[in-house]
Amino acid sequence: MPVLRQVVGETLRGLRMRQRRTLREVSASARVSLGYLSEVERGQKEPSSELLAAICGALDIELSELFQQVSATLRREEKLAYAGRVAAIPGSGAARISTAPMGDSGPQVRAHVAA
Structure with a gap:
């Protein structure tokens, strides 16, 4: 689950970088x-x-x-996290592939589907 302050910081840094501005310029403005702005950007x-404004x-x-x-980023990360949790639940259709020991005809691949 993403931490809000980290997503806010990453978003602010991205906005500043796209404007090709330095931390010094933005902090002065x-x-x-x-130092505080740097800590905010690093989450x-x-x-x-008031500071965000x-x-x-x-x-x-x-x-x-x-x-x-920030909301769009959180939504994407939450969906990815949710998809990862669902895939790990037995019976959710998740499959894993493993190789069997080599036989006379080479390696054999088996697919295991969670029931």
């Missing part, structure tokens, strides 16, 4: 310390709504746009 700090202002994007991108 947002009036946030360079080490949970930013307040300031960073979004510095990046010239709406706060709702940030949340929309």
Whole structure:
């Protein structure tokens, strides 16, 4: 399960990088310390709504746009995590392939389907 602060940080970093801006530029514009912004981007700090608004202002994007991108990422990651859990449940149609010991005619492949 993804951690919200990490997804927010990755999204902010991606937005900043696409604008080809440095941490120093954005931190100065947002009036946030360079170190703190770096920690937010690395998912080490949970930013307040005021801080997020300031960073979004510095990046010239709406706060709702940030949340929309974060939401889309979370949705993708949750679906992938859910699909992984379902595939691991016996009887969910998951199959695994293993090789049998080599015989006279070479390796034999067997498919095992969970019931």
